């Protein structure tokens with residue numbers, strides 16, 4: 714599809730994060746009920762009782778941000794998305810980024826990969 718559009722895929726980035734990292738971030742993630750901005754407790758706000766830094770809306774926990782849902786989402790990821798790692802790797806298109814790092818470091822590395 715991308716080739717037909719004249720924009721072939723030349724890079725696939727795999728953000729590798731451990732399950733504890735994913736669980737921690739999920740537990741600290743809130744979504745604004747008004748504008749949809751996603752924020753993290755400890756990064757964008759200090760507690761869940763604060764208002765959205767973007768629009769002042771109420772911040773809420775996503776209904777599927779719980780441990781049972783996370784287990785299902787990780788299982789789904791292993792079945793459907795993990796095989797893509799080999800697919801892109803075999804074609805020389807895969808780059809991996811350690812997503813356990815601070816988000817600013819992850820962003821820097823993604824930016825560098827895109828520029829290279």
Ligand SMILES: [Zn+2]
Nearest residue numbers: 745748765768
């Ligand atoms: Zn908002």
